[in-house]
Amino acid sequence: MKIALLGYGRMGKEIEKIALSRGHEIVIRKDVDDTIDITLAEVAIDFSVPSSAFNNITDCINNNVPVISGTTGWLEKYDEVVRRCEKKKSAFLYASNYSLGVNIFFELNKQLAKMMRHLQDYEISMEEIHHTKKLDAPSGTAITLAEGIIENSSKKNWELGEKTSQENIPIKAKRTPNIPGTHSVWYTSEVDSIEIKHTANSRKGFALGAVVAAEWILGKKGVFSMKDVLNID
Numbered sequence: 001m002k003i004a005l006l007g008y009g010r011m012g013k014e015i016e017k018i019a020l021s022r023g024h025e026i027v028i029r030k031d032v033d034d035t036i037d038i039t040l041a042e043v044a045i046d047f048s049v050p051s052s053a054f055n056n057i058t059d060c061i062n063n064n065v066p067v068i069s070g071t072t073g074w075l076e077k078y079d080e081v082v083r084r085c086e087k088k089k090s091a092f093l094y095a096s097n098y099s100l101g102v103n104i105f106f107e108l109n110k111q112l113a114k115m116m117r118h119l120q121d122y123e124i125s126m127e128e129i130h131h132t133k134k135l136d137a138p139s140g141t142a143i144t145l146a147e148g149i150i151e152n153s154s155k156k157n158w159e160l161g162e163k164t165s166q167e168n169i170p171i172k173a174k175r176t177p178n179i180p181g182t183h184s185v186w187y188t189s190e191v192d193s194i195e196i197k198h199t200a201n202s203r204k205g206f207a208l209g210a211v212v213a214a215e216w217i218l219g220k221k222g223v224f225s226m227k228d229v230l231n232i233d
Contacts, residue, residue: 072140098209
């Protein structure tokens with residue numbers, strides 16, 4: 001499989017290692033301002049920066065190159081990408097996190113929210129911790145977790161920092177050197193607390209998931225998620 005790496009930072013380099021170890025070829029390595037011919041690739045993996053992601057993705061879609069993206073911070077244009085992908089009959093997959101463990105964590109988070117929905121004595125809060133080079137806050141993974149709670153509870157929105165409304169979920173974002181990613185969700189009452197937590201020990205899990213998703217999407221048409229890749233109901 002001929003892969004275009006759109007974004008060649010630490011994640012791009014980790015994805016390259018995994019891809020090569022699985023017998024694939026890297027035909028494009030794009031930094032922010034590079035000019036490329038995306039048609040040289042059979043599939044593209046976008047781990048760029050928020051300011052580049054939309055253009056990277058639409059370039060792939062316009063040229064019918066299947067693209068998966070793990071870049072966060074650009075999602076205000078997600079619906080536009082979906083419409084363009086459907087119009088062009090191309091293939092696109094976005095995930096805030098490609099780790100198998102995190103995607104299981106997403107489903108666990110939704111189930112817990114359903115179970116806690118009518119227990120009004122519990123306050124919900126979240127925390128995410130990442131390396132100091134992460135550009136956005138809260139993380140895309142934290143936002144996905146918050147959205148999973150909102151879909152299955154009486155909460156209406158999330159907010160960064162301290163809670164200002166009973167209807168919101170507060171998310172604390174911390175930046176610490178050399179932390180790949182830790183996400184925690186708490187339900188706290190006067191008598192006890194329930195916590196679910198996912199800790200990434202390295203970037204390899206994210207990189208492997210991205211390559212597996214790229215392998216999976218090859219030859220498909222449509223808009224997908226990691227639930228499709230992992231066959232999670």
